[in-house]
Amino acid sequence: MRLAGPPCRIYRLSETIPSQKAQVRRLNSVSTVLNVPKADIYRFGDANRATPVFHDVEWSIKATDSWAVVGTGSGEKSSVFDMLMGHLRIHPPPPPPGGLFPFLANESRDPHDCVSIVSFANKRVAGGAFYDYTARYGAVREEDRITLRESMFPETINDLKSQTRIALEPVSTDHKLFDYLAERMGLQSLLDLPRIALSNGQTRRARILKALLAKPRLLLLDEPLTGLDVENRATVLAILHELHAACNPHIVIGLRMQDAVPEWVTHLAIVNEGQIKSGPKAQLLAYKTKIQNATALRGEQVPHIKLDPNAGEPVVEMKNVCVTYGPRQVLKSITWTIRKGQRYHLQGTNGSGKTTLLSLLTGDHPQSYTQLGGPSDSRYLRLFGLPRARLATPHLQARIGVVTPELFDAFPRRAPGMSVWEAIGTGFEGGFVPKGQDGVGIGLSEDEREWRIRRCWEVLEALGPTAWRSPSSPTSIPQPPTSSSSSSSSKIPSPSTPSSTSPTLHQFASLKFPDLPVAAQRMVLLMRALVAQPPVVLLDEVWSGMDAGMVAAAHAYLRTGGGVGKEQAVVVVTHLEDEVPWDERDGVVRVLLKDGELSGAGEV
């Protein structure tokens, strides 16, 4: 049974939260939010003499200041958030009575309920098993029917079998705050949709809203703007600023080194090579820029290659293609021809249908079957010269290299997990299970097998840690397994060229994919998408969560012709133009999806 939500009325923020002034006064009287005395930070279980995660940290956050933690996604920034969540040992510990969070000294609630985190840099999927991320495109299963509104108030969900209420603690009873935030965040019209139907950016906004409803006193938001379009970035930032200014809750955000620092942030904690430098923004911005430039330069130095956009044969032909869910028409009439050699930047606001459009090409969307196929039909979807319905989905998976946020979240991580080598090797078939003794496939001719092994080493060399890791900061990549029982099940064949024999690459290839920091996992999935040199490559929000050095290495590889060649077509989806490896000098075509129509696609 679907429950009607609370009546919708728009409230002003000042009405929805306790008097700002009173709150700020109360906080000022105990004005220290966070206090880390001069201390070393260790993983739990490490002896005091072990190498600390961070040395000599001295960090204090006053309630009146606004902080951002800036760092790489390779583990260091998330370790700072781990420390703030109490998952690391601080030695010597912050002194009582306040401890780490003096402002909570008189708080009646459990401190664990007072400090919460929402991380977009670091999503880990429970259980690690592969799940069918394409479920959101099809008929929604009963258990996936939970609406966005119900997910905000789980106590309103009925048990599927007994049809009685599940006894849960209310997340929040503050319907005023809920209505206010849902309206401002553009979520009101989505509240009664199944939660799994939401787009990536819509889901991210919903996660922030849910965290705010739980009324933490301190909210840590790691990379809260990832995947949001330009307008939503501004809105979310403005809301966070308002809430933070009212100290309800106090907010600390996490940023990548290459991200712009919001205007209202007054202080930075910059994490680099085992050190946390903290202080006023004005004093630390130059330091941040220096680290950023040191890693980003390589990408800039790659020359532009002007591509001939109309040279290749069509690999995708769409005419008047549409996708509807009941009365909701997401794609109205899409006409688009993608040719070999073309580079597209697909633009559009959150929820405009970009992922839906790409899922038609990959065959993941059931409505891809219902589009017609003959060139004389008034609407059709043809892939590689054939009607989509005549192509088996595994055949499409082998011919389209793809990275999307959904695939990243769903990729199998269950223990003991694939090795990096095996994860890359699955890219030849586009599946999720490593195949063959070498992890590059079965039933191959010797030439094909050798070519595949060579390609794995090529992508590892171009996009592996030797291409992006600073030699002075080796800490962020875990060590390879020592026991034979934990080593990879596929044998890693030696490279044929001496340049690829770096021990670092061998070690990296044998690591377990799930053990890698999230940014490195993203690089591995990019390698997987490129390894087979498929005729079509779809890169949807691949750069989010990557460090500047990784983005630079990936851009350089894609632009030099090693990553993708003239026989391949590439579609990049990102909200930031700077993140597209090619620009107008290379012949990139920018297409915009708006109101279900695609503009800028040129020919029919």
Ligand SMILES: Nc1ncnc2c1ncn2[C@@H]1O[C@H](COP(=O)(O)OP(=O)(O)OP(=O)(O)O)[C@@H](O)[C@H]1O
């Ligand atoms: N089963 C469904 N029922 C109704 N609407 C749906 C369903 N599935 C998806 N939608 C809607 O389709 C729209 C397109 O979603 P899609 O993921 O393609 O957007 P997007 O452009 O990729 O967004 P983002 O930039 O946030 O990733 C969204 O508004 C979504 O809510």
